[in-house]
Amino acid sequence: MTPRLRFVIAALAAACVLALIGSGAPRAALAPALAASGDLVPSDRHRRVMRLVSEVVERQHYRQAALDDELSSLIYDRYLEALDGSRSYLLAADIAEFERLRFRLDDAIGAADAGPAFEIFARYRERNREVLRHAISLLDQEPDFTLDESFRFDRSELGWPGSESELKELWRKRVKNDALSLVLAGKTWPEAADILRKRYERVAKRVEQITADDVFETFMNAYSHVYDPHSNYLSPRNSEEYNIAMSLSYEGIGASLQLVDDHVTIMNVLPGGAAAASADIKVGDRITAVGQGESGALTDVVGWRLDDVVQLIRGPVNSTVRLQILRAGANPGSPEAQVALRRSKITLEAQAAKKETHTLKRGERELKVGVISVPSFYQDFQARVAGEPEYRSTTRDVRRLIEELRAEGVDSLVVDLRDNGGGHLSEATGLVGLFVERGPVVQLRETGGRIEVLDDPEPGVAWSGPLVVLVNRASASASEIFAGAIQDYRRGLVVGQQTYGKGSVQNLYPLDRYALGPKAGFGQLTVTIGKYYRVTGDSTQHRGVEPDIPLPSLLSTADVGESTRGSALPWDRINAARFTPQPGEAPAVSLLSKVHEQRIAGNPDFIALMADVEALERLRSQREVSLNLAQRRAERDAMDTERLARENARRAARGIAPLADIGALDGAEAPDAVLDEAVEIAADAAELPKTAEPSRLG
Numbered sequence: 001m002t003p004r005l006r007f008v009i010a011a012l013a014a015a016c017v018l019a020l021i022g023s024g025a026p027r028a029a030l031a032p033a034l035a036a037s038g039d040l041v042p043s044d045r046h047r048r049v050m051r052l053v054s055e056v057v058e059r060q061h062y063r064q065a066a067l068d069d070e071l072s073s074l075i076y077d078r079y080l081e082a083l084d085g086s087r088s089y090l091l092a093a094d095i096a097e098f099e100r101l102r103f104r105l106d107d108a109i110g111a112a113d114a115g116p117a118f119e120i121f122a123r124y125r126e127r128n129r130e131v132l133r134h135a136i137s138l139l140d141q142e143p144d145f146t147l148d149e150s151f152r153f154d155r156s157e158l159g160w161p162g163s164e165s166e167l168k169e170l171w172r173k174r175v176k177n178d179a180l181s182l183v184l185a186g187k188t189w190p191e192a193a194d195i196l197r198k199r200y201e202r203v204a205k206r207v208e209q210i211t212a213d214d215v216f217e218t219f220m221n222a223y224s225h226v227y228d229p230h231s232n233y234l235s236p237r238n239s240e241e242y243n244i245a246m247s248l249s250y251e252g253i254g255a256s257l258q259l260v261d262d263h264v265t266i267m268n269v270l271p272g273g274a275a276a277a278s279a280d281i282k283v284g285d286r287i288t289a290v291g292q293g294e295s296g297a298l299t300d301v302v303g304w305r306l307d308d309v310v311q312l313i314r315g316p317v318n319s320t321v322r323l324q325i326l327r328a329g330a331n332p333g334s335p336e337a338q339v340a341l342r343r344s345k346i347t348l349e350a351q352a353a354k355k356e357t358h359t360l361k362r363g364e365r366e367l368k369v370g371v372i373s374v375p376s377f378y379q380d381f382q383a384r385v386a387g388e389p390e391y392r393s394t395t396r397d398v399r400r401l402i403e404e405l406r407a408e409g410v411d412s413l414v415v416d417l418r419d420n421g422g423g424h425l426s427e428a429t430g431l432v433g434l435f436v437e438r439g440p441v442v443q444l445r446e447t448g449g450r451i452e453v454l455d456d457p458e459p460g461v462a463w464s465g466p467l468v469v470l471v472n473r474a475s476a477s478a479s480e481i482f483a484g485a486i487q488d489y490r491r492g493l494v495v496g497q498q499t500y501g502k503g504s505v506q507n508l509y510p511l512d513r514y515a516l517g518p519k520a521g522f523g524q525l526t527v528t529i530g531k532y533y534r535v536t537g538d539s540t541q542h543r544g545v546e547p548d549i550p551l552p553s554l555l556s557t558a559d560v561g562e563s564t565r566g567s568a569l570p571w572d573r574i575n576a577a578r579f580t581p582q583p584g585e586a587p588a589v590s591l592l593s594k595v596h597e598q599r600i601a602g603n604p605d606f607i608a609l610m611a612d613v614e615a616l617e618r619l620r621s622q623r624e625v626s627l628n629l630a631q632r633r634a635e636r637d638a639m640d641t642e643r644l645a646r647e648n649a650r651r652a653a654r655g656i657a658p659l660a661d662i663g664a665l666d667g668a669e670a671p672d673a674v675l676d677e678a679v680e681i682a683a684d685a686a687e688l689p690k691t692a693e694p695s696r697l698g
Contacts, residue, residue, distance in 0.1 A: 023653040039122050040212045042114035049522050050112040052511050053220055053233055062447050062504070062528050063569065072106035072224055074567075079105075079117060079222035083237065087155040089127045092162045097121075109223060117219035118212075127167075127209075132204050134168055135175050139193045139200075144178040145629035151177040154623040171396070176627050185336055185633060188212035194222040195300055209447040213237065215521075228528045229565040232504055234528035235519040237307070241249065250399035253313055253341045255281065259306040263288070263326070268421060274341040276375070276632060281339060283419075283474065283555070284328025288312075288336060291322035298324055301477025315343050335636065337666060341633045351378050353394060355401040357408055358679045367683045371397055371675070373416040374477040377423030377431070377478040388465075394423070395458065401464045402434065415482075416675065418496065422477025426457070431484045435467060440577040442481045443533040444505065451533075453577050466685035467492030470678040471547065476500035480540040481532060487545065488536050490582040493589065493685065494550040495678050501562030503541030505530035505568055531569065535577045542571040548589050549596055549681060551674050552613050556620060592684050599680060604653035611646045615639070 058067060065071060080098075084090050101116045108116050151173040152158070152341010163373065175196065187517035206385040214234045220233035255266050261284040269275040287296040290312045301309045311319055325337045358369045374394060383391035398415075422428075429441040433456035440453045469483050469492055480499045486492045507529045511522035533539050540563050562568045600606040626632050640662040647665055648658040659665050 002531070017685050025695060039106075040070070040118055040210070040215055040245040042118055042216060043212060044211065045521065046114050046216045047112040048111060048515075049216070050114060050220070052514055052522065053224070053525055054109050054112075056509055057224060057227060057231065060447060060507070060527050061231060063227050064447065065227060065371075067106045069103040074226045075105045075109075075223050076102045078225055078324060078567075079120065079219055082218050082222050082277075082664055083121065083124045084160075086158065087158055087160050087507065088167075088174070089124060089131055090160050091164065091167060091244060092160045094123050094127070095160050101148070106515055114216055114219055117222075121215045121218075129204075130164075131167065131171055132200050135171050136197060138172060139173045139179075139197050139383045142193070143179060143627075144191045145176075145180060145183070145626065145627070148172070148682070149627045150624045151627050152624040155178070173627060177625065180627060180629060180632060183629060184636065194554050196202055199300055199303055206305055206308075209305065224525070224625050225528075226567055228504065228505055228567050228569050229562075230502070230526065231528050232526045233523060234525075235523045238523070252491075253281075253343060255324075257306060257310060257313075260286075264301060264304070264306060264309045269419070274344050278339060281323075281325075281335065281341075282328055283560070286326040287323050288326050289324035291324075293320055293338065294322075294324070298322065315502060317343055319343050320570060335640075350377050352392065353397045353401060355405060357405065357410060360683045362683060362687055367412070367686055368408065368410040368416060368684075369412045369679045369682045370402075370408070370410035370678065371416055372397065372401050372405075374420055374431075375425035376420055377425075377426045377482075379427055381424075381627065393430070394427040395434065398431060399434055399462050406463075409684040412463075412468070414465055414468045414470055414675075414678050415680045416470045416678070417475045417479045417483065418470055418472040418674075419474040420476070420479040421474065421500075422479060422502070425454070425478055425481070428478035428481040429454050429456065430458050431482050432456055432626070434462040435464075435486060436489050437461055439489070439579040440535050441485050443535065443537075443572060443574065443577055445533060446505075446530040446532050451574060459617055461594045461679060466682060466688070467495045468674065468678055468682040468685065471496040471499050471545065472553045472674075473500060473557055473560045475499045475545075476502040480545050483545045484534040484538075484540055487548070487691075488581065489579065493549065493592065493681065494545060494547045495681055497553045497555065498546055498550075498553045498557055498561075499540075499544035500560070501540065501542045501544035501568075503532040503539050503544075503562075504528045507531065533574050537574045537576040537577045539573065541569050541570050549593050551677060552610055553674065554613060554616055556617070559620065588685075588688050590687075593679055593685050596677070596681055597618075600677060603673070604650045606677060608646050609673045610642075615642065617647075 054067065076098075080095070087473055098120055101120070104117060108114070127133070161170055178196055178199075179192045182195055183189065187195065195258050217233060217235040217238065223229040224233055253275045254269060255275040256268040258267045259265070266275070266281060266283055266285045266287070268283060269281060275281040287309065288302055289300050290309065291298040292312075292315070299312065301312065313323070315321060320340055320342055322338055322340045325339055327337065353372055353374045355373075356371050360367050360369065360372060377394050379393040380388075380391045384393075401552075402413070425442075432441045435458075438456055440455050442454050444452045444454065446452075469486050469488065471479065471483050471494060475483065475496075476499065480501070480503065483494050483499065487494045504527065506526050509525040509527065511524055512633065515522055531539055531541055544561065626635070644659065644662050644665055647668070651658050659668060
């Protein structure tokens with residue numbers, strides 16, 4: 001094993017926790033604000049860091065792409081996207097003026113000159129000053145909410161405004177939409193105007209906190225993200241935040257956050273945290289306000305810097321924080337929910353795998369299906385290094401749970417990997433070993449082309465019976481290695497959604513190690529240095545793992561996943577490793593699929609879930625909203641009525657009392673129709689030996 005890969009295997013969790021910092025969008029999202037006095041300029045330290053970053057990326061990155069005019073053009077586009085992805089600040093004339101820099105950024109990086117990036121940012125900041133002054137002035141008069149006009153909130157495919165008058169008109173509608181959203185939430189116009197004035201003034205004031213490090217970090221990430229979305233530069237301040245996240249011991253709600261279009265957005269939830277324990281927090285939800293305690297005043301945080309919002313959310317263990325949430329996929333003006341969370345420490349115990357048993361009827365026969373939920377691929381590394389014989393790990397815990405389920409007499413097993421973003425690679429290979437007798441599990445190809453095959457490290461098999469692996473779009477990295485190996489060995493059936501598609505390996509470079517003398521405050525760099533491949537030779541990168549039986553999810557493959565990232569490494573294939581699949585053919589998959597389709601056609605929970613998915617897809621397809629108050633209120637009420645009708649139809653079919661109003665629906669616990677159906681499929685698999693030839697289920 002090469003030293004580099006040995007490091008990666010020992011610390012794969014580091015690569016997977018990158019999402020905590022927001023690997024898709026650097027602090028890109030520098031908040032729109034009024035200009036501070038004086039221009040920000042790059043320092044000598046920035047020049048030294050730029051040399052280091054460019055050297056490491058060019059030498060170590062898996063893509064091995066030369067820094068040339070083609071990359072320069074991509075860096076230019078990505079930097080503009082980072083600053084003004086909403087096309088709401090810069091003018092078309094500004095973009096035309098900066099076009100001269102498109103093919104010069106490679107030369108600037110080669111010369112360790114961040115000047116062009118600071119030049120663009122200075123204009124961006126100037127436009128922010130003008131725009132926010134205009135926005136604040138608009139609050140002097142109440143908008144006419146009876147006019148039939150609309151606001152295009154998704155401008156990602158539009159150009160920059162062609163004139164100052166066009167930019168002002170865009171912001172007139174944006175301010176009106178912000179106000180309308182507050183009015184729909186029950187605010188009067190004076191209250192809405194006061195909230196927005198404070199919001200815009202706060203955003204303006206925060207420019208004083210925008211540092212040269214912020215600008216430099218944004219530019220360095222525009223550069224590194226051209227290679228792939230998981231290569232990141234972190235400034236010294238954000239390096240500290242990363243290290244806190246890596247420790248999994250900070251006191252908070254256990255959610256990774258990212259700034260997206262002025263909204264702090266929940267990108268992931270950490271197993272064992274308050275967010276994961278709550279049914280009211282979902283990936284994609286946007287935090288619009290934060291309150292302390294059970295009844296403290298809510299502080300509007302739209303437009304805040306990400307780190308400032310994080311500081312509001314963090315607090316002492318067992319204290320309460322309240323979040324005001326705009327749901328994922330909801331249009332501006334949709335009703336917002338309040339969620340109270342008790343802060344806690346993220347502990348290994350809380351992350352641990354758990355089991356439950358389901359009992360089902362198949363004719364006169366009663367079947368037991370065990371479900372093991374694996375929230376992450378964890379390992380108590382410190383205890384292992386210390387030589388403790390009973391250190392905790394995913395593989396050890398799952399082996400113990402399987403023994404307990406065997407003692408209970410289960411007939412089939414479901415391993416639930418939904419929302420499992422990965423973790424220790426050694427635990428993924430170990431978990432495969434609980435179900436496969438022997439053989440290779442995954443292949444790793446590093447930057448230089450060297451390929452290493454990692455074998456099953458676990459002696460014997462803990463479970464040889466029917467096996468179903470449940471995944472969704474948020475199942476990533478180590479989860480995909482496990483699901484892919486189980487599928488390739490024909491050891492079990494993979495059901496659910498196409499997985500995330502993160503098949504890349506990252507290495508962490510603390511840049512201060514390269515500095516001469518005392519600590520230099522250079523920050524740190526994460527670089528993609530390898531890719532995973534299944535034993536068949538197929539990469540998990542970009543495509544993920546395709547399920548044998550698809551199941552619906554509220555997560556959209558169009559919005560979530562590696563394939564949605566513009567600079568993602570491509571899918572490819574290498575030679576297969578030598579392995580022996582489980583004996584038998586695969587016709588049972590079609591049989592199980594047929595029975596599954598027949599069952600869900602009459603399942604009220606599944607029918608309701610499919611209707612929810614369809615409704616959410618309609619919302620996602622919208623690019624603009626009406627600015628007519630009566631129309632928006634009617635649209636909102638119609639959506640609420642449809643939601644309530646879907647739930648009450650489900651309840652009626654189940655013989656459950658209907659809900660009286662939408663408020664009761666928001667507080668009701670929804671059934672896990674996907675897990676229930678995975679359990680049904682696992683029960684069907686237990687019946688297969690009586691009705692079908694030996695199958696991939698073994």
